[in-house]
Amino acid sequence: MNHSRAATTVKPGRKLWRTRFKLPRKVLPFSPRISINEVRPTESIDAELQHWGEVILLSDLVAVLHRDGTITRRAHHISSLYANEALAQWDEVFRFYDRQTALHKIQTAKVYLPDGSQRKARKVIQPYGQIAIQYYPLRPGVTVELEEQQDFFTPDRITACMWGQEYLRYSLPCQRLRCTVAVSAPFRLQYQLHLTEQEPRTWKQGSYQIYQWDLHQLPGYETDDGTPHPRDVLPWVDFTTLSDWEPITQYYRQDLEPPASIPTQIQKLSEDLPRESESTEEKIYTLYKYASEDVRYGRHPSELNLEKTREVGSMLEDMRGDCKDKSALLVSLLRHQGIEAEIAVLLTRINGTVSFLPGARFDHAIVCVTFENGERLWLDPAAGPMTFKDIPYNDQGMQALLLKSAAGELTRIPSGGAESNHINRKCQGTLSADCSYRFATNVSTTGDTAMEFRLRYINRNEAYQSLTLEKELASSLTGAQIEAPQFLNLSDLSQPVSYSCQMTLDQWSRKIEDIILFRVPWIGAMHTVALVNVQKRNSALQAPWPVRFTDYHKIELPAGFQGYGLPYAQQYECEWGRYHVSISEDDSQLICCREVDHLGGIIREDQYLEFKKYWEQCTRADALDVVLMKTTNEHADTFT
Structure with a gap:
């Protein structure tokens, strides 16, 4: 829900004398x-310390927007430590600030020892606004305290405003969490709650409107490699004093928008790269290929902190740029061809999927092309050599701010689903009586998978490609012999990446007298993994990101053998995936088909057993043996 929505961007009031x-x-x-006496640890937390390694006794956060548009942030943190990794994190704590525009004060920094004594931490002021706080001695059972305040004496770089987010639960247990946001007139705050209904206590104090969340005895949240981003699974509050995205748009337009007068070098490039006879789509592809492939990603270390796009001459001289530079270059090239194109900024999926209130919380820039019929084409020239019209899954479905006008346009990038990352394999071969399986295979890939192949192989010679691809293919199949591996269209960004090879799997099947047990070597075969082996989870699980596997085998059977119990088909489905497999026999040939869709999404704790059951069913179906029996005259009636 939204609260206290302001009407327009507010001008700051008279400057405070302390500012x-x-x-x-x-x-x-x-x-x-x-x-600390109000939250001092007792023996009751010993069990939690041994389980979690650290228990937060107090997390007290204050954010204040003053009438002159400047901000003060205060934080008071007290933790009891036990595990080695927790102790190591407190050996030395660093803080950085700009002495010209801010003041950072460490008000309290202490170590409380188990015997009741205490030591002050050592504060070391270092050059360029860096403070090092050194805690000593540290050992299991100590409590550490850090209280600090940072005052900013100039408004935010975008405009006089404040935005931010605070979690209302952590991965560690927290005995008390207090979060306070204070906003002075003439500013007004709007906030949005996520995965919580915990409304703040509010009151007015002078010209300030106060919002405070004060929570007690918060349990920890177990995390592992499969846990989704905290914003997607933990309660948190998002807040801002901006009423719309216009100030954010204007700020990014100043830094990212290509010049209205297109530089001569860009004009010449735009005219020389595509042919006049090419269609609009072909011209877009040619210019995209140049920005994506020919201009490498990165910047010189001296320009890493530069927020604006690089000067065109410098960029073309060393042929490199980051996402801002590549997007601005592509937009300029397209506009010179009369093609409508804009830069869009977004926060990528790896940082969580929940949309934010207005604020400058973006980490990536891409390009949006708008055709005359209103359709849009999204291109990410900095993602790597993506197939034309594909965009990385990291961008898909994410909120994006399109910098097409002063007010901007908040939109959402389309999601392609599992079919946008497709791995399709077709195999034809022979199963020998000695249980070896030899087959020719052709594989086609799209989306992120195709891009990953290009990143590894596109600038290498054929010898390297062949050798490394052979190792990659053999790594998942014990005893596999790979012959003649080669890419078919690695450098063509207008097509999926395809490769072919001959593969021999010696002794792949098991023979028991007149029976052969054959296991189909599926691509992307599912198998049990640690994350779905446990009987229950105490936290959410990130389902595999969307990808589609389609696999087809046409196998010549050994003379005198035929399938038993065929045709066979199995299908499973749940919210996070679909699985279908079929095996049949046609004129002494085994026809094996399989399609698997991983659909992504988040599996909540109470949904885990449903997903676990689905995954186990698919794993068993992948591992089932096809029974082949030798036919003889005396057994002929068995198969009629």
Whole structure:
């Protein structure tokens, strides 16, 4: 839900005298200090310490927007430590700030020892606004405290405003979590709750409107390699004083928008790269291929912190740029051809999928082409050598801010689903009486999989490609012999990436007298993994990202053998995947077909057993043996 939505961007009020003289502002009246005596650990947390390695006793956060548009942030943190990794994180804590525009004060930094004594941490002021806080001695059972305040004396770089987000639960147990947001008139705050209905306590104090969440005895949240991003599974609050995206759009347009007067070098490139006879789509492809493939990704270290796009001359001289540079280049090339194109900024999927309120929370820039009929084509020239018209799954379905006008346009990038990352394999071969399986295979890949192949192989010679592809294919099949592996169209970004090879699997089947047990070597075969082996989970699980596997085998059977119990078919389906397999016999040939769709999504704790059952069913179906029996005259009636 949204609350207290402002009407327009607000101009700041008169500057505070503490801002003028660069003095710390008083924010404790909004959120009185909590002493360690109020949260001091007791023996009751010993079991939690041994389980989690660390228990947060207090997390007290304050964010204040003053009338002059400047911000103060205060944080008070107290933790009891036990595990070695927890202790190591507190050996030395670093803080950075710009001395010209901000003041950072460490108010309390102490170590409380199990015997009741305490030591002050050592504060070392280093050059360029860096502070090192060194805690000593640290050993299991100590408690550490850090209280700090940072005052900013100039408004945010975009406009006088404040935005941010705070989690209302952590991965570690927390005995008390207090989050306070104070906003002075003339500003107004809007906030949005995610995965919680915990409304804040609100009150007015002078010209400030206060919002406070004060929570107690929060349990920890188990995490592992399969846990989704915290924003997708933990409660949190998003807040902002911006009423719309216009200030954000104007800020990014200043930094990213290509010049209205297209530089001469860009004009010449745009005219020389495509042929006049090419269609609009062919011209877009030619220019995209140049920005994506010919211009490598990256910047010189001296320009890593530069927020604006690189100057055209420098970019073309060393032929490299980051996502901002590549997108601006492609937009300029397209516009010179009369093709409508804009830059869009987004926060990629790896950082969570929940949309934010207005704020400058983006980590990537891509390009949106709009055709005369209103259809849009999304291109990511910085993602790597993606197939034309494909975009990485990391971009798909994400909220994007299109910088097409001063007000901008908030939109959502389309999701392609499992079919947008497709691995299709066709095999034809022979199963010998000695149980060896020899076959020719052709594989076609799209989406992220195709891009990953190109990243590894596109700039290598055929000898390297052949040798490395052979190792890659053989790594998943014990004893596989790979012959003549080769890519068919690796460099053509207008087509999926395809490769072919001859493969021999010696002793792949088992022979028991007149019976052969044959296991189909499916591509992307499912197997049990640690994340789905446990009987229950205490946290959500990230389902495999969307991809489609289609596999077809046409196998010549050994003379005198035929399938038993065929045709066979099996199908399973759940919210996070679909599985279908069929095996039949046709004129002494075994026809094996399989299609698997991983659909992505988040598996909640109470849904885990459903997913576990589905995954196990698919794993068993992949591992089933096809029974082949030798036919003889005396057994002929068995198969009629």
